[in-house]
Amino acid sequence: MRSKTNRRAFLGQVAALGCSAAASPLLTPIAMASAPGENRLVVLILRGALDGLDALRPVGDTAFKALRPSLSDGGTPLGDGFFALHPDLSGLAPLWQAGELAFVPATSTPYRDKRSHFDGQDLLEAGIAGDPAQVRDGWLNRALTLMPGTTARTAFALGRERMLVLDGAAPITHWQPGTELDLGPQARLLMEYLFTQDTLFAEAGRTALEMGSEADMDTRGPAGEVLARYLAEQIRGETRIASLSLSGFDTHQWQKNRLRPALRNLQTTLLTLRAELGALWARTTVLALTEFGRTARENGTNGTDHGTGGMALLAGGALRGGRMIGGWPGLAESALYDRRDLMPLSDVRAYAAWALHDMFGLRASDLTRTVFPGLDMGDTPSLLL
Incomplete structure (x- = not known):
């Protein structure tokens, strides 16, 4: 595997984690870093703009059913019954009941109006x-530059061009087609899965991994399970911070059917992490973030278009969960952003900042100056137990 070091190296070794312009998680599937202490942070990027109004249904809002006639039925009630989980996230209800799941409705990055997936993802990850x-x-x-003792782990970038996820002050490892890979069993399983799902990389991937015969991926589990098992193996070792992508959340048409596989994959990822981590789950926090939300009204093809206000999902045994964090703006037309989107009431970056503050002791002044420049973190949401 070829190693390339950025000229702006800092403090020795730091893992390459961060932005990606790639829409496909096959291009930037996973990145990891070790860090001092025993707390674990996992960031899930939900690519395609998850419809938070479908995943977390505000059934208690009187305007909801009229805006979503084909997308408002069913769900698992949470809390006082105002919100309900999408049926394909119902398996997460035990986490809610155990205080290991929380939601931030009506949140977003500062990105507004242009609603481009690529720009929205870049700003989210930047x-x-x-x-x-x-x-x-x-x-x-x-x-990571603010954490003494941080060392490099692994970053995969599949393709011939340097990926934005690898840009920064960190040494990185970049794999290109034609290069042989020496990976452990779980890493090979992950790569086999990714290559067999994308014809663009299939031939190069089989060459690099020297797969030989192609086994049926159904025997290895769905994508979320494959990714989560591999990630859990790393977290049980030296990894303390990790980021990975899940896709399939862009639902312009026939959302009722198209969103289901992506939500099941998200649920599987979380439940697999919880099961595989065992006692370490109590030291783990998961942030699931998306680039923006979707329109409050469903469109003429029973889907939803790019919007503004979305939803963040938080999970983990270290979390003070079983609650909604932040307020609710309502779905009356006068309360909508530009009379079309859910109005964002908070900056989703603040919750990532507070997670870093609470888990790793980073100072608020450093977070708002270096990590999230110009961010107003506001009052603490008391994310952790």
């Missing part, structure tokens, strides 16, 4: 407000 063209590195990468 942790900045402003021009996407100014994206240079990612907020996890910058956070």
